[in-house]
Amino acid sequence: MTRIDDFSRPLEYLSPLDKYLGAIVRDWAESYVIPFRRSFDEDWKEHKLIEPAFRRLMGELGFQRILFPEDLGGWGLGHSDYLGTGAFRIFEEIARADSGIAVAFGVVFWPLVMICVEPHVNRRLCEEFAPMFCQTTEPVFSANAMTEPQGGADIENFEVVKGSTIQTTARLEGDEWVINGHKLWPTNSGGVADLFGVICTTNPGSTDPGDFAFIFVPADTPGVTQGPPYQKAGMAADKNGDIWFENVRVPSWYRAHGPGDDLKYFKEVLSFGNMGSVAFVCGVMLNVYEILYDFCSEIYFRGKPLKENDDVAGFLADLASATQVIRFSGYQLARMLDRPDIYGERWSDEIVAKGRAVKYFACDRALELLGKAVKLMGAYGSDRVYDVEKHWRDLKIVQLWMGGKQLCQMEVARWYFDCETL
Amino acid sequence: MKYLDVFPVPREWLSESDIALSKTIEEWAEKEVISKRLSLREDYDTLLLPAMKTLFSDIGLQKMILSPDDERERMRFPLMAVLACEHTALADTGISAVLSNVLAFQYLALSSQDNGGRIPDEIFKLFEQEKPVICSLVLPYYGRKGQTPGKGIAGLYYQVDVKSVSGGLVVTGTGVRPQVSGSDASLYLVVAADENGDPLIVAVPAQTAGIMLGEPVKTTGLAASRNADVDFNDVEVSEDFIICRGHQAFIQLMNIYQATSAAASMGAVLACYAIHKEWGDTRVIKGKGNIFRENPLVADLMGSIASRIASARFLVYGMGKMLADFLSGEASGTSAFFLVSALVTHVFEIATQCIDNMMEHMASAGYATEWNLERYWRDIKTLESYVLPGTVSNIRAAEHSYGVKTL
Ligand SMILES: Cc1cc2nc3c(=O)[nH]c(=O)nc-3n(C[C@H](O)[C@H](O)[C@H](O)COP(=O)(O)OP(=O)(O)OC[C@H]3O[C@@H](n4cnc5c(N)ncnc54)[C@H](O)[C@@H]3O)c2cc1C
Numbered sequence: 025m026t027r028i029d030d031f032s033r034p035l036e037y038l039s040p041l042d043k044y045l046g047a048i049v050r051d052w053a054e055s056y057v058i059p060f061r062r063s064f065d066e067d068w069k070e071h072k073l074i075e076p077a078f079r080r081l082m083g084e085l086g087f088q089r090i091l092f093p094e095d096l097g098g099w100g101l102g103h104s105d106y107l108g109t110g111a112f113r114i115f116e117e118i119a120r121a122d123s124g125i126a127v128a129f130g131v132v133f134w135p136l137v138m139i140c141v142e143p144h145v146n147r148r149l150c151e152e153f154a155p156m157f158c159q160t161t162e163p164v165f166s167a168n169a170m171t172e173p174q175g176g177a178d179i180e181n182f183e184v185v186k187g188s189t190i191q192t193t194a195r196l197e198g199d200e201w202v203i204n205g206h207k208l209w210p211t212n213s214g215g216v217a218d219l220f221g222v223i224c225t226t227n228p229g230s231t232d233p234g235d236f237a238f239i240f241v242p243a244d245t246p247g248v249t250q251g252p253p254y255q256k257a258g259m260a261a262d263k264n265g266d267i268w269f270e271n272v273r274v275p276s277w278y279r280a281h282g283p284g285d286d287l288k289y290f291k292e293v294l295s296f297g298n299m300g301s302v303a304f305v306c307g308v309m310l311n312v313y314e315i316l317y318d319f320c321s322e323i324y325f326r327g328k329p330l331k332e333n334d335d336v337a338g339f340l341a342d343l344a345s346a347t348q349v350i351r352f353s354g355y356q357l358a359r360m361l362d363r364p365d366i367y368g369e370r371w372s373d374e375i376v377a378k379g380r381a382v383k384y385f386a387c388d389r390a391l392e393l394l395g396k397a398v399k400l401m402g403a404y405g406s407d408r409v410y411d412v413e414k415h416w417r418d419l420k421i422v423q424l425w426m427g428g429k430q431l432c433q434m435e436v437a438r439w440y441f442d443c444e445t446l
Numbered sequence: 447m448k449y450l451d452v453f454p455v456p457r458e459w460l461s462e463s464d465i466a467l468s469k470t471i472e473e474w475a476e477k478e479v480i481s482k483r484l485s486l487r488e489d490y491d492t493l494l495l496p497a498m499k500t501l502f503s504d505i506g507l508q509k510m511i512l513s514p515d516d517e518r519e520r521m522r523f524p525l526m527a528v529l530a531c532e533h534t535a536l537a538d539t540g541i542s543a544v545l546s547n548v549l550a551f552q553y554l555a556l557s558s559q560d561n562g563g564r565i566p567d568e569i570f571k572l573f574e575q576e577k578p579v580i581c582s583l584v585l586p587y588y589g590r591k592g593q594t595p596g597k598g599i600a601g602l603y604y605q606v607d608v609k610s611v612s613g614g615l616v617v618t619g620t621g622v623r624p625q626v627s628g629s630d631a632s633l634y635l636v637v638a639a640d641e642n643g644d645p646l647i648v649a650v651p652a653q654t655a656g657i658m659l660g661e662p663v664k665t666t667g668l669a670a671s672r673n674a675d676v677d678f679n680d681v682e683v684s685e686d687f688i689i690c691r692g693h694q695a696f697i698q699l700m701n702i703y704q705a706t707s708a709a710a711s712m713g714a715v716l717a718c719y720a721i722h723k724e725w726g727d728t729r730v731i732k733g734k735g736n737i738f739r740e741n742p743l744v745a746d747l748m749g750s751i752a753s754r755i756a757s758a759r760f761l762v763y764g765m766g767k768m769l770a771d772f773l774s775g776e777a778s779g780t781s782a783f784f785l786v787s788a789l790v791t792h793v794f795e796i797a798t799q800c801i802d803n804m805m806e807h808m809a810s811a812g813y814a815t816e817w818n819l820e821r822y823w824r825d826i827k828t829l830e831s832y833v834l835p836g837t838v839s840n841i842r843a844a845e846h847s848y849g850v851k852t853l
Contacts, residue, residue: 176809178733189733255816325589391802395798407663409664413828420813421813424805424806424812428809430743
């Protein structure tokens with residue numbers, strides 16, 4: 025019996041479509057992902073098993089179109105008041121099956137947030153890129169290229185480092201940007217991406233917000249080279265690798281908004297990253313709950329089902345209550361992104377800090393409990409058949425990415441305690 | 447890396463031969479595993495098996511005390527075993543986990559001899575082979591509906607039945623999950639109930655008729671231990687293959703197995719410390735020129751990691767020392783048992799949390815195979831899950847310290 029829907033969400037926040045979208049994704053997950061996921065680790069390089077799941081969800085069912093305006097073939101979520109909560113539901117459902125797929129899927133929209141979302145839609149760029157995503161049934165991927173070899177955290181730590189460490193440069197030559205640099209680790213790199221959102225500086229070493237540039241680069245532009253995917257502890261469905269930009273030329277209007285606004289709206293990208301991360305955590309927790317429900321009913325200890333032992337039940341209660349709290353706070357965070365009129369702009373320091381707070385709380389608590397779940401299950405916990413260990417491995421990176429826990433702590437402390445030098 | 451200087455343990459507990467052993471294993475680790483793992487990754491046939499052969503058979507850890515000369519050294523076996531497993535895990539936690547099973551057998555054989563028992567030649571000979579001998583413990587575990595928990599084994603269930611027939615024993619069990627290397631074992635060491643319901647520990651050579659291996663179990667880590675569920679279909683062995691019997695023997699088995707496994711987790715965490723330190727020495731954070739380790743928030747966590755490692759290492763060697771004292775009659779078995787199961791839980795918690803924290807610092811590098819940290823992270827989580835199902839050890843500790851009686 026699946027009882028995950030008994031974990032409450034604030035129903036008054038949800039879009040009328042929530043039910044239908046959720047059901048479609050759950051169906052897809054049951055047929056295309058869950059039966060195969062425990063072999064995904066061996067498939068990390070080829071994606072022979074993983075690719076059909078992407079194809080179905082993104083291309084055939086058309087989910088890769090959701091953010092683009094309707095008149096351009098999209099589903100118009102970028103104009104909707106349900107962007108946050110709608111995305112949360114979809115991400116959560118996908119992550120229940122595989123958080124790696126959820127990440128790869130979520131990042132398709134991550135750079136597109138810069139141009140497809142009200143109130144800062146860049147209509148010309150939407151028109152430019154919509155056909156790529158909306159006029160095909162093949163899966164199309166984007167990637168958000170921030171991290172560089174010298175470090176990812178500093179690039180996100182704009183308040184202190186102010187973009188001074190960004191080494192990927194954009195130089196305006198006539199009506200073209202010329203981009204040079206080396207990025208690594210973006211989700212959907214490793215040969216997957218069709219479109220990059222690239223964070224560059226127009227003046228290396230500068231701390232001026234106007235020199236921060238967010239520029240779109242189609243992956244087939246001459247001078248772009250993607251390396252092979254890296255092998256890693258989990259998240260096989262997400263490929264990550266190096267990308268080199270060597271005298272890459274794109275039209276000047278491929279810059280998302282221009283000096284000042286690129287940075288401003290990039291912070292909104294971070295807010296969506298935080299919200300998405302919590303949704304991934306939530307989906308994983310729901311599935312671990314389902315698995316443990318069955319496991320602890322079937323396996324016996326002291327002459328009764330595991331779950332009927334008080335000490336085990338104490339842990340199960342911890343897991344359920346954390347799942348409930350994370351789900352509530354995740355939907356609340358999503359709602360805050362849906363209603364800037366009530367909660368403040370998505371790119372404000374306040375919303376970024378609150379997103380970081382929820383994200384690192386959810387990650388820390390979930391990983392602690394997943395670790396305990398693996399231990400509770402004994403030798404079956406580290407056995408891939410039960411999928412709990414996979415969720416534990418996959419989720420670890422959600423805690424580490426976007427600057428890691430320490431950056432989250434610093435941003436949270438900075439906002440809540442008015443710290444000035446962190 | 448001079449681990450003994452950075453995270454010291456009481457020197458007076460270690461003999462010259464311990465120090466020599468640790469050097470030998472460190473050299474083996476560097477030469478046979480660490481220098482090759484970037485290219486060979488976790489490949490069993492090209493990296494892990496040859497490394498096991500060198501360590502177990504050529505260097506001789508598989509027969510450390512089966513034919514010992516020096517009585518004093520025999521008594522110090524638990525301390526040596528802990529040291530050997532810790533140092534082996536510097537290279538690979540999986541090899542160390544396999545070793546811990548081999549050493550557990552040796553320890554039981556030793557105490558059995560001390561009690562007038564005799565290990566059959568057929569089994570002795572296995573250890574003389576020029577290939578690694580892999581023992582695989584089959585311990586009590588969770589059960590299924592309809593099964594009855596074993597008597598006095600903390601609510602767990604025996605995985606196999608052993609019945610006496612004329613002149614021999616018949617071992618049966620389906621879908622039995624060994625602790626390590628179900629697929630590659632040379633010898634299973636199974637724990638079952640005797641006619642009175644008390645533990646009986648029997649050696650079953652893997653070549654015996656009636657043993658069937660299931661599909662390889664895919665696990666989070668421990669690539670050196672290729673596990674599989676095993677069916678024992680009326681497997682007949684001689685009564686001579688009973689290695690020990692009784693609760694005290696079972697407790698000894700659990701003690702040495704858990705203590706050496708905790709030592710393996712310690713080796714893993716020390717190896718990770720070296721990786722983390724190297725990374726933190728040069729990484730820059732918060733803008734140009736600011737070395738990672740010099741950041742106060744970072745240093746705060748580093749300090750906490752270091753103090754946890756230091757205390758866990760003390761505990762691991764303390765366990766070895768207590769078990770050695772017990773062997774030489776200087777301490778009581780019950781208190782050793784309490785301490786080992788309580789401390790093992792604690793050591794594993796420290797080890798897993800410290801590696802977690804180090805991975806958090808190293809971010810993508812910590813998660814990437816290339817930096818090798820993640821393999822220890824997966825390995826010790828796997829080992830922890832095998833060694834300590836559920837809440838068993840806490841309850842044991844509560845039995846000893848608070849007088850809990852009915853659980
Ligand atoms: C599966 C996966 C997917 C990823 N997806 C993307 C992606 O889509 N796009 C992208 O650009 N990158 C991506 N990354 C990279 C990821 O975001 C970075 O790893 C992360 O931002 C940290 O950067 P880093 O690894 O370079 O570590 P560093 O920047 O070197 O940071 C290391 C550590 O420093 C500490 N730290 C950070 N800031 C501070 C501070 N202010 N004070 C004290 N300590 C601090 C933290 O512990 C942090 O973990 C991905 C990585 C993985 C593994």
